[in-house]
């Protein structure tokens with residue numbers, strides 16, 4: 302054994318999801334080892350978009366202000382157009398700060414984002430990194446596992462002991478395979494060509510292109526065009542059965558397909574690569590001390606720009622639970638609620654992305670009515686990102702907004718989460734703060750609940766949900782509501798039961 306110590310957590314894979322899990326977990330002062338096979342950050346991006354809820358998670362790891370500097374907010378949504386460039390459907394967006402406290406759409410260059418997430422780990426001396434080590438074997442002992450790695454530039458084998466193993470090791474996850482090989486497949490399985498371009502300064506043609514995503518719904522050549530920022534654009538093009546896979550990567554072919562918009566006078570091709578898009582959810586995400594998150598647990602066609610967002614939501618749902626388990630406050634079964642909650646949530650995004658894929662692939666206008674509940678004739682075809690309710694887990698079951706992401710309010714000119722970074726928040730507007738602090742101090746401390754008395758804006762929201770108390774989880778989903786002291790007490794006790802606090 303190269304390391305004599307046993308780590309509380311070993312995270313396999315330092316992609317964006319692994320990095321967010323580590324940044325969320327580290328402040329709980331648990332010992333973390335991260336194993337990553339690549340020595341450097343992957344230079345070729347996949348994700349280019351994240352949403353306002355994800356920016357809120359970045360806020361809760363203290364990195365949003367840095368990430369804001371490398372990301373571009375976008376206000377015009379996503380336009381699905383027909384063969385004649387006529388808009389059929391719009392994924393809505395606007396210039397207003399969203400209910401998450403941030404603009405709702407951000408475009409970014411993935412290596413820059415990952416660099417900030419990795420540098421964020423330097424803040425913690427309880428996080429150890431092993432870069433350039435490929436996990437090759439997992440051996441389970443009672444309550445812990447031995448992970449064996451191979452260094453990628455030699456054949457040296459190393460072994461590490463961990464109590465909890467989190468597989469953030471992407472689509473080909475070894476940890477996921479160790480848990481189970483069973484998969485639910487929603488049927489989308491297509492090869493797409495991704496071309497990333499560096500735009501030359503002063504390109505008049507590039508400047509005229511829209512700075513929003515255009516989905517070309519056309520069965521002859523389905524395609525996506527994206528604007529990352531003023532100097533980077535992306536084309537995603539479906540590979541057709543008649544295409545020659547080698548041919549499509551040749552510069553001549555690439556420029557021929559780009560020619561309606563740009564020529565080599567306007568841009569340089571940074572890279573062209575073929576990806577296979579899937580729509581799958583793994584059946585099992587946890588077995589004993591092994592648990593998975595991100596692409597190792599689910600994969601979505603990227604038409605909504607939500608695959609990574611879902612992985613980062615997994616991270617936020619997982620980290621506070623794992624911390625509570627490691628600290629001995631609850632038992633391991635709490636992780637099953639993570640799996641149930643997240644599976645149902647991510648399924649809604651995968652289904653919607655798959656439907657978008659069907660529309661892009663066929664251009665059939667009838668699909669808009671079928672899937673998006675709107676009529677093209679009325680020129681009103683548009684949709685928003687869903688805000689799904691979680692699957693059964695740690696919340697008081699009932700109608701939305703219970704089990705749904707909560708808004709983030711401004712409080713004394715600051716975003717509310719800043720008052721209780723990645724902690725439970727109890728919002729109240731019925732003068733309960735003092736009595737709760739006096740009568741229920743122990744309970745509040747046990748959960749680390751921060752009580753905030755409502756301002757005008759919070760008051761309005763509490764009224765719309767018919768509550769005078771709202772209990773919000775560290776991942777900002779609504780646990781439950783109450784209306785007076787006695788129902789608040791019951792709410793807190795139900796949380797204690799749900800968490801199986803000892």
Ligand SMILES: Cc1cc2nc3c(=O)[nH]c(=O)nc-3n(C[C@H](O)[C@H](O)[C@H](O)COP(=O)(O)OP(=O)(O)OC[C@H]3O[C@@H](n4cnc5c(N)ncnc54)[C@H](O)[C@@H]3O)c2cc1C
Nearest residue numbers: 314316318338348349350436470471595596606608609610
């Ligand atoms: C073309 C394309 C465009 C996309 N656009 C978007 C978008 O705009 N928005 C969005 O939200 N999502 C998007 N996605 C999806 C998004 O890229 C993925 O969901 C996201 O990258 C998954 O992150 P992850 O950290 O789970 O996995 P990964 O990014 O795959 O990271 C896994 C890490 O684990 C490491 N690893 C794997 N195996 C081992 C091992 N055995 N030992 C050690 N390390 C290992 C890998 O080296 C890697 O660093 C897109 C996907 C594609 C293909």
